[in-house]
Amino acid sequence: MSETPAVIDRLVAALGPAAVLTDPDVTSAYQRDMMPLAPHGSPLAVVLPASVEQVQEVVRACADAGVPIVPRGAGSGLSGAANAIDDCVVLVTTKLNEIVEIDQDNRLAVVQPGVVNLDLRNAVEKNGLFYPPDPASYDWCTIGGNLATNAGGLCCVKYGVTSDSVLGLEVVLADGSLLRTGRRTVKGVAGYDLTKLFVGSEGTLGVITSATLALKPIPQAPGTMVAAFPAASAAGVAVTRVVREGLVPSLMEIMDATSIAVVETYLKTELGAGKGAGALLLCQSDSGGEVARRELAALEQICTDAGADLVHTTFDAAEGGMLLKARRAVLMALEEHGDWMTDDVCVPRTKIVDLIGGCERIAAEVGLTVAVVGHAGDGNMHPTIVYDASSAEQVALAHKAFAAILALGLSLGGTITGEHGVGKIKQEWLARELGEVGMRVHREIKKALDPGNLFNPGSMFSV
Structure with a gap:
């Protein structure tokens, strides 16, 4: 590329030499996120701007040279x-890590994209x-990445996904200009909802440099209930009744038999499920006091009526934390059995059991382990495939299982992604889900905001 040296020189002039990485041994660490089967290339440079103005300079320099930009946070993504x-130039936002404002009276915060979720x-x-x-990687993922993928987490059943907490954004557009969307007020319907357009756009429309986020009053310390079922179908009956009866726990997670077994081995503890448990349902209520006790008592009764072998409720923070740790540890536990890749499909809550059963059939067909955990409260399931990445045959089988799970999710009236995004591994499936008209509208929006196809080309869909 004849313009490459000029682009690098311009980036160095704008950001300083320490913030422009070109050594392949260094830039290779920025080539991909946590999804092992997604394709990736070799960047021309990795840049780490420390201000909005530097982000604008990077965008303008790349636009003038026709060099694509791939925005990146901490790299915890799974698509x-x-x-x-x-x-390309990988634009890393981790140096933009300031919590600009916490407004206690209006219950909002203004933050830069490099702020870690847990911080x-x-x-x-x-x-x-x-x-x-609270995505599973909340202790190291960044707000910018959460915004780009509209991340969710364990608390979605009660509090929603990232977009439900976003009031406004600042975004650097393809010409280097700075767009401000949204507002700081509780209500506001002036114009198109541009804020929600950029949340979940996976860096294909601009670079988010600031977000105004809605906050909630801090909840009460949660009470925790765990219920073990002889079969996933019984757990599914319980989930359906919880929804039908209008209960809204702050957390409702499900683990299948494979997940239970690997976590108990990994943590060297028993979850109380007993031998041969088919599923585990984990619920919390953060309503506090008698309200929480009534909610958890109602959940206990539903699980008992649905055929649970064991139901246990605790208000002890340490015990509740141990149970939640078991749910969060599933991927780490599976890692001890081989390489893993996790899928992300969301189905109607009445179809969770069908998805788990379908994943068991897919696992048997391909001869690989598939463990299913997920957010039972909203139907967002994470079937995780365990395979040997050094075996071309097993990599091919993992791809086959991944595709079969997506097809299963769609056949059950679901969606190909509930919170991880489309990325560079589900473009074909996005087209299947949205259809011709839906894809045409996506491409027209992309062309209007990014006519040169500057931002993250090839992610989500091809123009």
């Missing part, structure tokens, strides 16, 4: 959305406030 393409949660907690979205 390949932050994966580099050949000769924000800890900071607002000191003001008696709560930032709800």
